[in-house]
Amino acid sequence: MRAETVIKDARIIDGTGAPWFRGAIAINRGKIEEIHRGKISQIDADTEIDAEGMAVCPGFIDTHSHSDLQLFSDPTLAPKIRQGITTEVLGQDGFSMAPLYDIETDAWETHLSGIAGRPDGEWTWESLGEYLEAIDDHGIAPNVATLVGHGTVRFNVLGFSDTAPTEDDLGQMADLVTEALEEGAFGFSTGLVYTPARYSDTGEVRELAAQLAPYGRPFVAHIRNERRQIWEALDEFVDIGAETGVPLHLSHFKLAGPDQQGKVRRAESIFEAARERGVDLTVEQYPYTAGSTTLTNVLPPWVQAEGPEQTLSYLQDDDARGKIRRDISKWRIDGWENRGAYTGWENIEVTNVASEANQSVEGKSIATIATDRNTDPVSVVCDLLVKEELEVGMLLHQLTESDVREVLTNERVNIATDGLFGGRPHPRVFGTYPKILSRYVREANILTLEEAIRKMTSLPARAMGLETKGVLRPGLDADLVVFDPATIDTNATYNSPHQFPTGIHHVMVNGSFVVRDSVVTGARPGAALTK
Structure with a gap:
């Protein structure tokens, strides 16, 4: 056979959690053409990569990204692709960059600036579909998907007001959610500690989340409280899933503050009870003791x-x-x-x-x-x-390492960065995935290599409905990472966060190299994904 690219002599970790096997992967037209086990005869390929026994796995999927505006000023998103991230999910914590109709975008831009920064140029879009078109027109290295944000749709109707919506207001908000879903949003997010979503009651959140039901897409939530009232906040979240029948995805799960430290198993029992109740619930985590x-x-x-x-x-x-x-x-x-x-x-x-x-x-x-x-x-x-x-x-130092490790080992939990750019950022912007593979797999041995990769690939793909990503199979997207399990490491620290990892040699997005020999190529093969 002939292929555009072949990666041979690799330890193939397919993303499912199954044991690795030795083999080769042939890639054509942005897709995985074939996967060969064992030694292979010569494949005629334009580009041949000898992995020399290194691991190859699906590209990592960041289910909690704040690159919504950063991608316009740095379309390579180098801190992300250098750590193996090939797909990012935007529109987190209720803050999507669209829809924004007939309102002062300057006020929204200022409100979001502490989280998203400011756009490189003018806002040229109103609808979510136009935002995705703007991304594709600009060109990006990784793939991106977006959620539609609760705060954004509330701002369209009520501004920053802390007043309760009328029935007509709520109907307008629900219509905006549905419109965004029709235009390709992968789900609906809320951030119930952030203005203006923090002013909503449970009924408002439930009604907007219910718009997801016909689409089967997830309701992604930064719940109302991650401290003393976390139990009530989790109950509210789970009840919404039970009452609407929509999938749930819990953002950056943590037990913050000294009162809740050591209570991870109590929270995990809530997750399992929810699933026994028929609620499709998944969870994400960043592997650090500080948030931002x-x-x-x-x-x-x-x-x-x-x-x-x-x-x-x-x-x-x-x-x-x-x-x-x-x-x-x-x-x-x-x-x-x-x-x-x-x-x-x-x-x-x-x-x-x-x-x-x-x-x-x-x-x-x-x-x-x-x-x-x-x-x-x-x-x-x-x-x-x-x-x-x-x-x-x-940046907030608020967690314990023992809790971080216990959450990490839960089978429902996938990995995400929740990284904010600018200044002296949290080291998770540069080092989340290498940290998992070095600190918790190779050194602490609390995860197998295959299970860690599952948490970075197929599990987040399942949670977000990314049906052509997260697993190595013929016909699926050729988003790949080639790394050395013996040397992969994060170099980013709290004191020196602007450090790229070591041990990640190649990263491919849709069959093209965005990182080659640990160097960003400048290629922009990524796409704004739609459902």
Whole structure:
């Protein structure tokens, strides 16, 4: 036979969890043409890669990506493809980049800047379909799929308001979800700790999630609480799945804060009870003890209920700052969801700012900055957000390694990065998948190599409905990673996150090399996927 590319003498890990076998893979026209076991006779190929006993597996699928705007400024998405990611799922935490109809995109852009950054150029789209077209027109290295976001559709109808929707409002929101699904969204996401989705009640969330039922696509949720009220938040999430019949996918599962540490098995029993109840529930995790998000998330909800302009006004008003301080203090007592109050200011680090004037604070904790400036932590938060027009990211140290490891070994859990770009980012942006394969497979031996690969490939493909990805089979997409299990490692750390991994030699997307001999090729064979 003749092939465009053949990878020979490889340890083939097919993504299912089955044991690896020695063989070769032939690739034609972006698809896997044939998989040969054992030694092969000469295949006539334009490009031949001798893996020399290294592993080849399906490309890694990041089920929680925040590359929605980054892909326009860096279409290679080098930090992702260098760690073997070939498909990313965008539109997370209720924040999709579309639909945006007849509204001020500047306000939405400012609101999202701490998580998504800002676009490289003008927003040229309104509908989700137009957003996907813009991606394809620009060209990208990996594949991307997107969810439609709860916060986005709520913003279209109610702006940033904390008011409850009328029946007509809810109908408009439901229509926007359905329209996005018709245009190719892979599911619906919410972020119930973020404005404006945080102002919704269970009935609103249930009604919007129910739009997924005819399509069989997942409801992906950052639940209302990952701390003291996590049990109520999980119950709400599972009940929505049971009542609507839609698949559920739990974003970045964690038990945050000292009160919940060591209670992973209690949460896992909820997952298993849900599945016994008939709820199709899957879960994702990033393998780190710190999380990251936008610094605005430490603010009381009322501060953001009137939009970014009013938020900035509040942050500059002495009376409003006094109320912010009192509310944060009350959160400490009452146990409401607030990362700043519970994590402790010494455990919150600034990851990125927009201006050069404040770049010196990147990598420093809020407590340290307060000491350096001879002021209090709330003043630091308010001053930074004002100066940077809300574009400030933060890193939160809030988990234990023992809990991270226990979650990782659960068979329902797949791997994701949840990585935010810019400044001094979380090391997961550069090193999530190599960390799994080095720290937890080769060194700690808590996962087999085959099981780890399953958690990065076929399991996330199943959860997100990526039917032609995640498994090595003839006829499926030729998204592949060639790596050395003995040397693969992450080099990204909290102190030095901008470090590419070692041990990943080749990465292919749709049959084309996006990484060749550990170097980004610049090729853009990826596509904006649609359902």
